Amino acid sequence: MPAIVGIVQVINIASSAVMNIGDVLNLSPISSAKTFSGAGSFNTGEAISNLNSVSSTNVYDTDGIDQPIAFNI
Template identity: 50%
Template sequence: MPAILGALKVISVGSAGVVHIGDVAIIAPKAAAKTYAGSGSFNTGDFPSTYSVVSSTNTNDQDIADENIVGL
């Protein structure tokens, strides 16, 4: 179904990312990542404001493999 878009702002696209505007049946990028970040790290927008006095991130992971990907 056709769509009418207004302003579109794409800041960045990663190596396994997909930006598709229009009709599509299947989009299946293959990637996995584990990200550790502290308080207020993933804020988005033009004027973010965060107030974090004390922050700590637990990065202890006992798994051997996380998010295994099987594909072509």
């Protein structure tokens, strides 16, 4: 079923971002990254209280490839 999309104003798109408007068969990333962070690392706001007294981030990764992007154009 076709999508009907109204007016769209795009201000900024990052260099590795994917933008989708309407129907899409396949979205293929051209870059990938892995981020390790502890509990409460990406919280934003004015008054944040994190109670993470016993917390650790496991960064040990045994697999070599998480998201292959070899054949994406």
